[in-house]
Amino acid sequence: xxxxxxxTLILLIYKNIQLKYKQTFFGFFWTLLHPALYLLIFxxxxxxxxxxxxxxxxxxxxxxxxxxxxxxxxxxxxAVFLKNSHLIKSIGLPKSSYAITELGSEFVGFILGLIPFTxxxxxxxxxxxxxxxxxxxxxLLYTVFIYSIGIxxxxxxxxxxDISILWSTLNPAIFYLSPIAFTSDIIPVNFRYLVYMxxxxxxxxxxxxxxYFGRPPSLHYSLICLGITVMFYFLGLGIFxxxxxxxxxxx
Amino acid sequence: MMDHxxxxxxxxxxxxxxxxxxxSLKDFLMKASFLHPFRKHEVLHHIDxxxxxxxxxxxxxxxxxGKSTLLRTIAGIMKPDQGIVDxxxxxxxxxxxxxxxxxxxxGYDNIRIALIMSGIYTRKNRRELIDKVAEFAExxxxxxxxxxxxxxxxxxxxxMFSSVVVHQPQLLMVDEVLSVGDWGFQIKCIxxxxxxxxxxxxxxxxxxxxxxxxxxxxxxxxxxxGKIVYDGNINKATEVYNGMFYQ
Numbered sequence: 001x002x003x004x005x006x007x008t009l010i011l012l013i014y015k016n017i018q019l020k021y022k023q024t025f026f027g028f029f030w031t032l033l034h035p036a037l038y039l040l041i042f043x044x045x046x047x048x049x050x051x052x053x054x055x056x057x058x059x060x061x062x063x064x065x066x067x068x069x070x071x072x073x074x075x076x077x078x079a080v081f082l083k084n085s086h087l088i089k090s091i092g093l094p095k096s097s098y099a100i101t102e103l104g105s106e107f108v109g110f111i112l113g114l115i116p117f118t119x120x121x122x123x124x125x126x127x128x129x130x131x132x133x134x135x136x137x138x139x140l141l142y143t144v145f146i147y148s149i150g151i152x153x154x155x156x157x158x159x160x161x162d163i164s165i166l167w168s169t170l171n172p173a174i175f176y177l178s179p180i181a182f183t184s185d186i187i188p189v190n191f192r193y194l195v196y197m198x199x200x201x202x203x204x205x206x207x208x209x210x211x212y213f214g215r216p217p218s219l220h221y222s223l224i225c226l227g228i229t230v231m232f233y234f235l236g237l238g239i240f241x242x243x244x245x246x247x248x249x250x251x
Numbered sequence: 252m253m254d255h256x257x258x259x260x261x262x263x264x265x266x267x268x269x270x271x272x273x274x275s276l277k278d279f280l281m282k283a284s285f286l287h288p289f290r291k292h293e294v295l296h297h298i299d300x301x302x303x304x305x306x307x308x309x310x311x312x313x314x315x316x317g318k319s320t321l322l323r324t325i326a327g328i329m330k331p332d333q334g335i336v337d338x339x340x341x342x343x344x345x346x347x348x349x350x351x352x353x354x355x356x357x358g359y360d361n362i363r364i365a366l367i368m369s370g371i372y373t374r375k376n377r378r379e380l381i382d383k384v385a386e387f388a389e390x391x392x393x394x395x396x397x398x399x400x401x402x403x404x405x406x407x408x409x410x411m412f413s414s415v416v417v418h419q420p421q422l423l424m425v426d427e428v429l430s431v432g433d434w435g436f437q438i439k440c441i442x443x444x445x446x447x448x449x450x451x452x453x454x455x456x457x458x459x460x461x462x463x464x465x466x467x468x469x470x471x472x473x474x475x476x477g478k479i480v481y482d483g484n485i486n487k488a489t490e491v492y493n494g495m496f497y498q
């Protein structure tokens with residue numbers, strides 16, 4: 001039973017990647033298109049408005065890439081148990097492995113997409129330095145955060161099918177509440193708390209520290225992100241543990 | 252003593268079931284069911300069961316009596332609330348309709364998934380195995396290259412069944428899959444199941460066809476509302492089963 005678990009996990013990741021790009025002519029390049037298109041739109045429309053932000057395209061792109069990873073990752077995890085209902089009903093594989101492999105394949109796509117975009121970022125003004133390596137722990141922490149949110153959504157979605165609809169409706173709201181195309185200081189002071197309440201705001205701070213300013217992530221925001229991640233991780237784990245044994249009867 | 256393949260002791264299984272058919276947040280709020288959104292539904296009550304290695308057992312009972320839940324509990328897919336489940340042999344994937352299939356992937360990919368899930372797929376033997384599955388399922392390579400969503404129900408059942416019985420499983424659980432295959436394929440499957448039993452495998456067979464059950468099994472278990480009401484000779488068991496419907 002145990003010895004083929006590893007193989008099964010790899011197969012599931014492979015299957016997910018294959019499924020995502022199946023029957024698409026450009027395959028993998030479609031994932032690059034999403035942030036690229038938004039980048040062009042933002043640069044075309046807002047470049048003049050945000051002349052005070054130096055290297056504006058770089059600022060937008062660094063935020064966009066991480067937002068797209070969050071939104072794709074959480075949306076896929078939201079549907080993961082419904083999607084794999086046949087397997088869940090016929091094989092005693094731990095249910096978390098479906099979520100891990102689902103995010104795993106998204107992670108692979110994100111990292112692969114990061115390579116061409118890093119080249120573009122270098123053209124847009126990103127300076128090569130050893131500080132760039134700080135992005136690795138940031139990405140790992142961010143991935144755990146996405147997993148935690150995703151597993152909450154995924155577990156609840158088994159019981160309430162409109163969670164996925166609700167979540168994809170909320171996504172644009174989160175997008176506009178995150179400082180992706182703008183800096184947070186343009187928001188009126190009395191509404192700024194909305195942005196602070198958004199976990200992505202804090203993650204974008206440390207992402208930009210590394211990919212925009214080329215410096216190590218600030219300790220202050222790193223600790224906030226760590227706290228947020230730990231909190232959501234245990235919340236997610238709790239909800240998942242509480243509900244997982246009842247998945248089968250509701251799938 | 253290790254001569255039993257499966258031993259259940261005082262096993263009860265239940266799950267949360269949404270109340271009033273609430274399947275969305277909207278219903279949840281509209282029907283004000285948030286006071287009791289879910290209720291615990293006990294499917295199996297205090298099941299005691301022992302199946303020795305090499306036994307072929309037929310599980311009979313009306314729809315919704317807990318047959319599939321019992322199979323899933325044995326397979327380790329569902330966890331019991333109480334009691335002990337002791338399975339001493341490796342479990343093959345449960346053969347039930349549509350299990351383990353990925354509709355977007357090709358027939359070949361689905362065979363690969365099923366073989367890996369059975370734990371018999373290796374780099375060396377994959378070509379040979381896949382050919383054997385295709386041959387048993389009587390599916391051409393042209394058909395198998397198409398995505399599974401283009402298959403008919405019978406073709407899907409053939410594919411799944413063939414992938415699991417291509418080797419000699421130690422514990423085979425068949426949940427009503429045979430009923431969708433055509434007559435010729437059903438005969439072929441029954442022949443193959445017999446071979447597997449003769450080679451020492453343990454079988455649990457769910458079917459609504461008493462004749463089929465008698466052909467394959469010597470022992471029958473009748474389940475009503477999650478309780479075992481009869482456990483013994485297959486002929487008597489099928490009489491009990493028939494009696495459930497002609498009272």
